[in-house]
Amino acid sequence: MKVNRNKLINVINEKWRTKNCILCGANNWTIDDKVVAPLSVGKNASIELGGKIIPLVAVTCNECGNTIFLNPLVINAIDE
Numbered sequence: 859m860k861v862n863r864n865k866l867i868n869v870i871n872e873k874w875r876t877k878n879c880i881l882c883g884a885n886n887w888t889i890d891d892k893v894v895a896p897l898s899v900g901k902n903a904s905i906e907l908g909g910k911i912i913p914l915v916a917v918t919c920n921e922c923g924n925t926i927f928l929n930p931l932v933i934n935a936i937d938e
């Protein structure tokens with residue numbers, strides 16, 4: 859699964875009215891190239907594998923490290 863950066867950036871520019879970081883107020887972000895997925899946690903804090911994943915792209919504030927995750931499937935920003 860690959861993220862379509864152009865589509866992602868277009869959606870961010872269209873939807874994010876203000877792009878200032880909620881922690882530090884800066885507008886200086888890096889969009890990661892990779893799609894990642896959180897792991898499901900099972901009994902006794904073990905990792906559960908199998909089933910659907912939630913694809914996420916990290917968008918990180920370069921000033922303070924605050925990281926926002928966007929689901930590229932929801933905004934149609936995936937190149938298969």
Ligand SMILES: [Zn+2]
Pocket residue numbers: 879880881882883884919920921922923924
């Ligand atoms: Zn910040």
